[in-house]
Amino acid sequence: MPGATPNSTIVLVPCSAGLVDMVQPPRLVTVWCPGWPTVAAGVSPDQPAAVFRSNRVIACTPGAVAAGVQVGSRRRAAQGACPQLLILDHDRDRDARQFEPVVRAVAEMAPRLEVVEPGWLCLAARGPSRYFGGDQAMADRLVGLVGEVAGTSAGVGVADGRSASAIAARRAARHPSGVLVVPSGGSTDFVGPLPVAWLRELGEITPELVDLFVRLGLRRLGQLAALDAGDVLARFGVEGLHAHRLAGGSDTRQPAATDPPPEWWIEHPFLEAVEQLEVIVFVAKRLADQLVVNLSGEGRVCVRLVVIIETEYGERSERAWYRDQGLSAAAMVERVRWQLEGWASRPDGLSGGVALIRLVPDEIRSDDGVQGGLWGGRSQADHDAARAIVRLSGLAGEQAVKVPVWVGGRLPVERYRWVPASSVDLEHPSDRLDHDDGPWPGALPAPAPTVVPEQLVPTMLLDAAGEQVRVSGRGEVSAAPVSIVVGSMHQRVDAWAGPWPIEQRWWSSDRSRRLARFQVVTEHGAAYLVGVEQQRWSILATYS
Amino acid sequence: MVTSSFVSLTSARDRCLPVDEAFLPLLADAGMQRGRVVGCTGPAAMSLALALASRSVVVGSWLAVVGIPMLGVEAAAELGIPLSRLVMIDAVGGPAVWAERVAAAADGFDIVMTRPPAGAERVLRKVRTRLRARGVVLLAVGPTSAGVSCDLELATTSVAWDGLGQGSGYLIARRVTVRACGRRMPRPIELDLWLPAPDGRVESCARRNSQLDDSAGAVLSRAG
Incomplete structure (x- = not known):
């Protein structure tokens, strides 16, 4: 049926409230583990710990919440609130790997589930609910099961529609029982009185739009849902319409979502079973690229992908992955990698090499250009570059093709890190590059040096008597430097400034650093950033 | 045949990658001609190469940096x-590996910035064909020489820093003096540039000075 008239989905129907009511949202169960990245890192809930990305807290333990740490706050603010806070780096692969046992345990109860992201999964309520004797009984069972496997308390929410059940799960997580069941048909009443900030929490609506709703006086989800859908579309665009749909508590499944015909399937049987992860991921990358090309040729994007992997002995791993914004090729490959790593890390996991990999776009919708760039969509240059990156990664190895990630720090070498280009989503660079433009206390002002060696280059700064310049513990310079040794050459110092001392991580015995920085310009106009650490001089960077 | 007639029909603008206005006096065309090798040398070579590439990357081109692991990202x-x-x-592993990587990068990136290793000239022919066919600009950076023969060489000769006492x-x-010479230039052109100016931009010294004179004149006339 869906394949018979593919163009019919493109017709824009200004959906009135009556039309929305006609579509019955499916009853869904959401399992949500609060602060999953901290759980995956193996921190106990009582210990104050937080996971950071781009210098912002993205998840923290209940212990950290009690100490006043908030999600979204900066590292400095978080450490100010709780000085003994344990700081953890964000690692999506670790999150996914650790979540695998939970997914498996839940899959034994209800096989048809989908992972929205590590720590958050979703399944249809109908079957399991009947089997276990009602929504409440099933949810109680799920909470117990997840608590047992993951060692953390989870929230289980049951409601009509994806957004309502996701909100219910988050509210349930704060409740001692961990279960919140919204009666059938009660999603609208449940969601209505909640503040619109919940839209931001679900991660599907940008904070700017939520702020705009608040400024316009739409403080409750019910107020937003009461507006006419056509008006919302006219004023706020496609994203506003999506927010309106979420606020109504009705299904967030897009109206144009269809079950694709089976010819969308794409698979690769290996003639000889393969055991190396890189090889399988490489093939998956090719399949994903092909799939995305096939779909985008029809103006579609995949929102729910089923990844099926089989071994030579007939073992099988099947998992559904959901992403509301649509899965790009890189996002698909990431999920294949998560599934494989999770499977391989289990004691009863893979017993042989992989013989088949199949990608099934389970749910697709028309691509409304959520990820549109300045000129709407990706340009030819972006396509060419993405292809070249794949080719170079195959030619030179994944570690040899890199893109920068913002880290932040006082020294030039600390501020950006290189990561393999194949491990990031090139279409969404904001994850790795966005940061505040505010000042970084202790860092040197612009211009930044253009040559930043990863290892320190030894040098010497000499005074008029030919002695090495010394910096005292109080930051006093023994004498003005007159020459610098670069390589084996002595160069006259024409201008200099410093010392600018840094003392980093004094509390840690192995990572603490104490150094003083100088800027030096030589007779040839070359400028260097030099540092002295325990009376040893080195060139930290060059302004070439 | 088809390609050659196509090339002759495209305008000079399409055959060039855009550059900052400050660099225009140094270049014979409206930008960097596609398919050319541009050398950047001297004490400010890296900044010069990055500044040359920046306008094109802003308007959508991708920049590949081959074999310069110590590039200052900030x-x-x-x-x-x-x-x-x-x-x-x-691109660790000698000129053969370097040529292979540059050629592969030329397939997907509009600008390739690199530091040619010793012996790069011998393997450059294959790379050059690829650059011309794909219309890619190769920026060869080196402290004293570009390491390969260039269609256009921009040498930063004298450098003076402001702000440090x-x-x-x-x-x-x-302030940097850039000297441009190349095959298609009858005589070298010299230009004084701010690289960077106090506000972080790249500007011609003459232009900035005239602006300063204007503002000083305005102050004087107001005072008068």
Whole structure:
């Protein structure tokens, strides 16, 4: 049926409230583990710990919440609130790997589930609910099961529609029982009185739009849902319409979502079973690229992908992955990698090499250009570059093709890190590059040096008597430097400034650093950033 | 045949990658001619190469940096390069590996910035064909020489830093004399540039001075 008239989905129907009511949202169960990245890192809930990305807290333990740490706050603010806070780096692969046992345990109860992201999964309520004797009984069972496997308390929410059940799960997580069941048909009443900030929490609506709703006086989800859908579309665009749909508590499944015909399937049987992860991921990358090309040729994007992997002995791993914004090729490959790593890390996991990999776009919708760039969509240059990156990664190895990630720090070498280009989503660079433009206390002002060696280059700064310049513990310079040794050459110092001392991580015995920085310009106009650490001089960077 | 007639029909603008207006006096065309090798040498070579590439990357081209692992990413961002379109490719292992990586990068990137290893000239022919066919600009960076023969060589000759004193201040701005010479230039052209100016941009010294004179004149006339 869906394949018979593919163009019919493109017709824009200004959906009135009556039309929305006609579509019955499916009853869904959401399992949500609060602060999953901290759980995956193996921190106990009582210990104050937080996971950071781009210098912002993205998840923290209940212990950290009690100490006043908030999600979204900066590292400095978080450490100010709780000085003994344990700081953890964000690692999506670790999150996914650790979540695998939970997914498996839940899959034994209800096989048809989908992972929205590590720590958050979703399944249809109908079957399991009947089997276990009602929504409440099933949810109680799920909470117990997840608590047992993951060692953390989870929230289980049951409601009509994806957004309502996701909100219910988050509210349930704060409740001692961990279960919140919204009666059938009660999603609208449940969601209505909640503040619109919940839209931001679900991660599907940008904070700017939520702020705009608040400024316009739409403080409750019910107020937003009461507006006419056509008006919302006219004023706020496609994203506003999506927010309106979420606020109504009705299904967030897009109206144009269809079950694709089976010819969308794409698979690769290996003639000889393969055991190396890189090889399988490489093939998956090719399949994903092909799939995305096939779909985008029809103006579609995949929102729910089923990844099926089989071994030579007939073992099988099947998992559904959901992403509301649509899965790009890189996002698909990431999920294949998560599934494989999770499977391989289990004691009863893979017993042989992989013989088949199949990608099934389970749910697709028309691509409304959520990820549109300045000129709407990706340009030819972006396509060419993405292809070249794949080719170079195959030619030179994944570690040899890199893109920068913002880290932040006082020294030039600390501020950006290189990561393999194949491990990031090139279409969404904001994850790795966005940061505040505010000042970084202790860092040197612009211009930044253009040559930043990863290892320190030894040098010497000499005074008029030919002695090495010394910096005292109080930051006093023994004498003005007159020459610098670069390589084996002595160069006259024409201008200099410093010392600018840094003392980093004094509390840690192995990572603490104490150094003083100088800027030096030589007779040839070359400028260097030099540092002295325990009376040893080195060139930290060059302004070439 | 088809390609050659196509090339002759495209306008000079389409055959060039755009550059900052400050560089235009150094170039015979409206930008960097596609398919050419541009050398950047001297004490400010890296900044010059990044500043040359930045306008094209802003308007959508991708920049591949081959074999310069110590590139200062923050400096690239300050010179205006959007980091979302910057990719680094390692090229350890001699000129053959370098040529292979540059040629592969030329297939997908509009600008390739690299530091040619010793002996790069011998393997450059294959690379050059690829550059011409794909219309890619190769920026060869080197402290003393570009390491390969260039269609256009931009040498930073004299460099003067502003802002640093004897034990005081910090680096703020740099004046650089850039000398352009090449096959299609009858005689070398010299240009004084701020690289960067105190506000972080790249500007011609003459232009900035005239602006300063104007503002000083305005102040004087107001005072008068």
